[in-house]
Amino acid sequence: xxxFSFHLMPYPALPDSYDGPAWVTVPNELFDPAVGHEVYxxxxxxxxxxxxxxxxxxxxxxxxxxxxGIMPSPNLMASILARQTERVKIAVVGNALPLYDPxxxxxxxxxxxxxxxxxxxxxxxVVGGGPEYYSFSINPAHAREKFAEAHDIILxxxxxxxxxxxxxxxxxxxxxxxxxxxxxxxxxxxxxxxAGSLETVEFVAKHRYAYMGIPYFHISVFDRMFKMFRDACQxxxxxxxxxxxxxxxxxxVAETDEEARRQYEEHFWYFVRRLLPGITINPPGYTSxxxxxxxxxxxxxxxxSLKTWEEAxxxxxxxxxxxxTVYEKLEENLARLGTGNLLGLFQLGTLPADQVMPxxxxxxxxxxxxxxxxxxxxxx
Amino acid sequence: MAALTESQVDTRVGKVQVRLGGExxxxxxxxxxxxxxxxAFLPFLEQLADRVDVVAPAFPGFGESEGIEQIDDMExxxxxxxxxxxxxxxxxxxxxxxxxxxxxxxxxxxxxxxxVGALVLVSPVGLHIPDAPVGDIFGRSPGExxxxxFHDQSHPMAQLMHSFDDYRSDPxxxxxxxxxxxxxxxxxxxxxxxxxxDPYLHDPKxxxxxxxxxxxxxxxxxxxxxxxxxxxxxVYASEIPGAxxxxxxxxxxxxxxxxxxxxxxLVAAFLEGDGS
Numbered sequence: 327x328x329x330f331s332f333h334l335m336p337y338p339a340l341p342d343s344y345d346g347p348a349w350v351t352v353p354n355e356l357f358d359p360a361v362g363h364e365v366y367x368x369x370x371x372x373x374x375x376x377x378x379x380x381x382x383x384x385x386x387x388x389x390x391x392x393x394x395g396i397m398p399s400p401n402l403m404a405s406i407l408a409r410q411t412e413r414v415k416i417a418v419v420g421n422a423l424p425l426y427d428p429x430x431x432x433x434x435x436x437x438x439x440x441x442x443x444x445x446x447x448x449x450x451x452v453v454g455g456g457p458e459y460y461s462f463s464i465n466p467a468h469a470r471e472k473f474a475e476a477h478d479i480i481l482x483x484x485x486x487x488x489x490x491x492x493x494x495x496x497x498x499x500x501x502x503x504x505x506x507x508x509x510x511x512x513x514x515x516x517x518x519x520x521a522g523s524l525e526t527v528e529f530v531a532k533h534r535y536a537y538m539g540i541p542y543f544h545i546s547v548f549d550r551m552f553k554m555f556r557d558a559c560q561x562x563x564x565x566x567x568x569x570x571x572x573x574x575x576x577x578x579v580a581e582t583d584e585e586a587r588r589q590y591e592e593h594f595w596y597f598v599r600r601l602l603p604g605i606t607i608n609p610p611g612y613t614s615x616x617x618x619x620x621x622x623x624x625x626x627x628x629x630x631s632l633k634t635w636e637e638a639x640x641x642x643x644x645x646x647x648x649x650x651t652v653y654e655k656l657e658e659n660l661a662r663l664g665t666g667n668l669l670g671l672f673q674l675g676t677l678p679a680d681q682v683m684p685x686x687x688x689x690x691x692x693x694x695x696x697x698x699x700x701x702x703x704x705x706x
Numbered sequence: 707m708a709a710l711t712e713s714q715v716d717t718r719v720g721k722v723q724v725r726l727g728g729e730x731x732x733x734x735x736x737x738x739x740x741x742x743x744x745x746a747f748l749p750f751l752e753q754l755a756d757r758v759d760v761v762a763p764a765f766p767g768f769g770e771s772e773g774i775e776q777i778d779d780m781e782x783x784x785x786x787x788x789x790x791x792x793x794x795x796x797x798x799x800x801x802x803x804x805x806x807x808x809x810x811x812x813x814x815x816x817x818x819x820x821x822v823g824a825l826v827l828v829s830p831v832g833l834h835i836p837d838a839p840v841g842d843i844f845g846r847s848p849g850e851x852x853x854x855x856f857h858d859q860s861h862p863m864a865q866l867m868h869s870f871d872d873y874r875s876d877p878x879x880x881x882x883x884x885x886x887x888x889x890x891x892x893x894x895x896x897x898x899x900x901x902x903x904d905p906y907l908h909d910p911k912x913x914x915x916x917x918x919x920x921x922x923x924x925x926x927x928x929x930x931x932x933x934x935x936x937x938x939x940x941v942y943a944s945e946i947p948g949a950x951x952x953x954x955x956x957x958x959x960x961x962x963x964x965x966x967x968x969x970x971x972l973v974a975a976f977l978e979g980d981g982s
Contacts, residue, residue, distance in 0.1 A: 350845070459903075460845060467900040468778075609903075610844060610895035618892060619885040626879075 331376035332385035337393035347604025383415030408443035420450020429476030433483035445509035467611030531558035538572040544627035545642035568666025576644035597675030708755035719773025727755030734759035738807030743768040743894040750966035767897025800824035816915040838937035854933040922980040923949035928957030
């Protein structure tokens with residue numbers, strides 16, 4: 327079992343008077359650079375701290391023109407982390423490949439991070455969220471084709487000697503010859519986050535990469551998602567290894583269940599009610615009809631439909647409580663899902679600085695510090 | 707009203723659904739539908755078939771028509787129409803297009819003017835006109851769209867669109883939506899995105915080619931169309947040689963759906979006169 331600290335880097339200061347979506351059209355006048363300066367640096371500190379606590383790695387991701395996660399360039403963050411940490415894996419989950427033209431840029435920047443960190447990069451490739459296709463005016467009907475071509479270009483750039491020619495439908499490169507090459511050979515570990523679309527699951531299974539389940543659904547949706555993934559691996563003629571799957575989940579620990587709820591709930595609802603609206607916008611052609619049919623089953627359980635705290639806890643939208651409660655719930659659900667990677671979100675919504683790092687230091691009943699050795703024992 | 711018959715035509719991209727009606731002398735009329743994929747049920751076509759021969763293909767990706775994955779943009783769409791014309795032994799039919807279909811008709815008429823005998827452009831998109839932006843069709847709810855598309859919100863199709871918003875406004879009720887309910891819209895809008903996501907509902911090169919259209923042309927717009935500003939119809943009417951513009955009262959963007967009788971009269975009179 328590997329433990330990662332994931333940061334979304336949310337914008338925590340949407341004014342109360344604003345009740346629109348947090349994506350695509352959320353007016354950029356609402357962004358206060360003074361807040362930006364403070365939280366970018368604070369959030370980086372929170373990630374760097376994960377190394378001190380014994381985490382296996384840190385995770386960051388890419389989203390554009392939104393308040394949910396103000397990290398349009400995770401590669402900038404990863405390059406800072408490459409210098410400020412020494413041991414942890416740096417998982418960029420991921421770069422939205424169709425947004426890089428030519429996608430050679432991803433091969434270059436990821437290789438740079440892998441060089442600077444001496445082989446600690448986990449390279450995430452993602453199709454990009456629905457909102458990104460509005461924000462960048464990229465045709466969603468070409469999302470999957472572009473993703474597949476960009477992936478091929480990056481792998482060729484990393485693993486085949488250049489210069490070589492690449493001629494595809496969307497990208498044409500007469501001299502593909504990327505400098506630098508990655509430290510990790512033949513290439514860094516590759517992760518692909520997904521929300522259950524069949525195309526993505528089949529792609530990951532085929533290439534034997536790792537599939538990271540995107541959260542904010544009822545836990546039963548994850549059951550279905552990871553079963554789909556394991557089935558797809560079997561179709562490819564092998565059994566999925568636990569390390570090939572990851573569960574992303576908000577986590578908060580306090581002395582007691584009641585105390586945890588008291589400290590966490592308002593920040594959780596800021597995240598759900600202020601930052602999630604707009605994330606589900608589904609541009610036409612982005613999801614195939616056969617995938618859409620399957621994904622509809624989970625849509626009614628998306629976190630936006632949550633009405634009560636009890637519903638959120640029952641559906642494991644977040645794991646919140648005393649050390650005992652959190653330990654048991656994580657153990658139970660990691661076993662249930664069979665995932666070999668836990669991607670914990672320890673900061674969520676407006677959760678302030680004084681509630682993030684101290685909570686990560688919370689000790690479990692056996693005296694072990696948060697997460698690392700204690701949970702590894704339990705869930706292995 | 708003349709009933710239309712269903713048939714299938716083999717094209718290079720796959721089987722395409724075509725509805726046919728009428729047994730008249732004179733130029734047949736091809737109807738090119740809009741992004742809503744109307745035409746599977748459209749009294750306008752049956753009424754029109756009382757006056758002229760009607761050929762109503764479903765574009766690939768709409769209804770049961772195959773092959774949208776082989777069509778990437780409006781240029782591919784134009785070549786698909788040429789193939790279809792050949793398969794159906796249409797030399798230079800009159801073309802009546804609505805919105806997206808009208809744009810497609812103009813693409814054909816600018817490149818192959820000899821294959822279009824007469825042109826009726828109803829609420830034609832296809833142009834970018836500064837200060838006259840086209841409303842959004844890809845990010846709004848069906849109910850919001852209905853406000854722009856219909857003058858009369860009590861029209862059955864408008865009512866259906868509004869009913870979808872009842873589900874969307876309550877995430878908990880999303881679960882009640884079935885795939886079969888949303889499939890036609892998903893399919894139509896996915897196909898439309900391939901053609902019109904970027905550039906948004908226009909071809910930057912189209913305007914400078916409008917002078918190449920030789921067919922007699924009638925531009926029609928609904929007086930209450932709030933999706934497509936009047937300037938678009940005006941540019942088409944002024945820059946296609948000899949074209950004229952008619953405004954239909956009591957209609958918004960989807961005149962063939964909302965005002966079938968009035969539009970049949972307009973089209974038939976045009977085809978008997980200028981467009982014969």
